[in-house]
Amino acid sequence: MSTAMNFGTKTFRQRPPDKGAFPLDHFGECKSFKETYMRCLRDNHFDSSHCRVETKEYLECRMDRQLMAKEPFEKLGFKDLMEESDEENKAKL
Amino acid sequence: MCTYPHHLSQVKHTSLVGHFTYNSRIMLLPFLLRGCTAKHYVQQALSSTRLCINCCNIRGLATSSGQLFLRRTPQGFLNQSRGAKTHKRKHQNQEDDWKKRNKTVLTYIAAAGVGMIGLSYAAVPVYRLYCQASGLGGTAVAGHNTDQVETMKPVRDRIIKVTFNADTHASMQWNFRPQQSEIYLVPGETALAFYKARNPTDKPVIGISTYNVVPFEAGQYFNKIQCFCFEEQRLNPHEEVDMPVFFYIDPEFDDDPRMARVDTIILSYTFFEAKEGQQLPIPGYS
Numbered sequence: 001m002s003t004a005m006n007f008g009t010k011t012f013r014q015r016p017p018d019k020g021a022f023p024l025d026h027f028g029e030c031k032s033f034k035e036t037y038m039r040c041l042r043d044n045h046f047d048s049s050h051c052r053v054e055t056k057e058y059l060e061c062r063m064d065r066q067l068m069a070k071e072p073f074e075k076l077g078f079k080d081l082m083e084e085s086d087e088e089n090k091a092k093l
Numbered sequence: 094m095c096t097y098p099h100h101l102s103q104v105k106h107t108s109l110v111g112h113f114t115y116n117s118r119i120m121l122l123p124f125l126l127r128g129c130t131a132k133h134y135v136q137q138a139l140s141s142t143r144l145c146i147n148c149c150n151i152r153g154l155a156t157s158s159g160q161l162f163l164r165r166t167p168q169g170f171l172n173q174s175r176g177a178k179t180h181k182r183k184h185q186n187q188e189d190d191w192k193k194r195n196k197t198v199l200t201y202i203a204a205a206g207v208g209m210i211g212l213s214y215a216a217v218p219v220y221r222l223y224c225q226a227s228g229l230g231g232t233a234v235a236g237h238n239t240d241q242v243e244t245m246k247p248v249r250d251r252i253i254k255v256t257f258n259a260d261t262h263a264s265m266q267w268n269f270r271p272q273q274s275e276i277y278l279v280p281g282e283t284a285l286a287f288y289k290a291r292n293p294t295d296k297p298v299i300g301i302s303t304y305n306v307v308p309f310e311a312g313q314y315f316n317k318i319q320c321f322c323f324e325e326q327r328l329n330p331h332e333e334v335d336m337p338v339f340f341y342i343d344p345e346f347d348d349d350p351r352m353a354r355v356d357t358i359i360l361s362y363t364f365f366e367a368k369e370g371q372q373l374p375i376p377g378y379s
Binding site for chain 1: 276277319321
């Protein structure tokens with residue numbers, strides 16, 4: 001569709017991903033985390049806002065197994081989750 | 094300087110020759126010749142006197158006798174040769190005029206040609222700038238800020254449904270499908286989606302994928318943090334993998350009046366088979 005070179009037709013401009021491509025999980029190391037996430041989605045009628053903790057955990061699994069570049073979670077849009085966990089830790093202490 | 098007498102002599106010679114050849118068979122040839130030369134001598138004398146008077150006139154020394162003399166001379170005597178000379182002069186002037194006009198016209202045409210060539214070279218960056226300014230053809234209006242992931246706030250009152258679609262090229266033998274049919278999210282919040290791919294063949298297959306977002310204008314707000322597209326992915330025989338897509342929708346999506354009625358975004362991936370060493374160019378203007 002995006003190769004239709006007609007004058008005036010709206011075309012879709014593709015953009016590469018910001019942080020590149022995920023390496024493939026050939027050995028299924030993070031499969032359990034994925035299953036947890038999918039179960040959460042199905043339970044919440046596919047509402048992504050309720051499954052953010054599971055998303056963060058899956059990304060953490062990937063980072064631990066060298067399947068994703070390590071990055072602070074604030075940069076991945078989990079600032080609110082990090083703040084919550086910080087508050088919880090402070091409350092415990 | 095008056096240089097007419099020189100021309101006169103030339104005219105006299107040519108007309109003499111003309112007459113000579115024309116009357117070669119006539120008995121009265123010598124008489125006619127004498128008559129012609131006499132006529133021409135008279136004409137020459139008259140013209141040279143006229144010229145001298147003209148030269149004198151130019152110098153402002155016109156004499157009344159000279160004018161009288163001119164007036165007495167019958168016009169018929171002088172008409173023939175004088176007409177030919179002035180006609181030739183006029184013709185010369187006209188030719189000069191035409192030449193000058195032709196030159197200016199040619200210069201204008203050459204300038205226009207060079208201008209056109211320059212315009213065609215300049216058109217490429219100018220068109221690019223215009224597309225960026227007007228957002229024509231779905232071009233991103235401005236380069237999107239990758240640091241905004243940190244600072245963006247989710248827009249809670251706008252829920253968008255993202256539907257997933259998976260395709261393969263006809264010659265691609267993978268089984269490629271999404272693991273969820275849709276996800277509901279809000280702009281400004283990151284989300285994760287999964288696709289599954291399986292290689293049912295007995296040979297390793299390298300695939301490379303591309304994506305598409307419908308509606309096209311919403312595509313500029315659809316930002317992928319990380320996915321599996323545009324890079325070769327190799328699947329061993331009978332191997333199955335999960336392919337995640339980590340993305341978000343720009344919070345400015347809510348501010349765009351063109352997106353006011355957009356509630357569904359369709360994300361579609363297509364897998365192609367990649368040959369050894371083939372590289373997909375990274376999309377977008379360089």
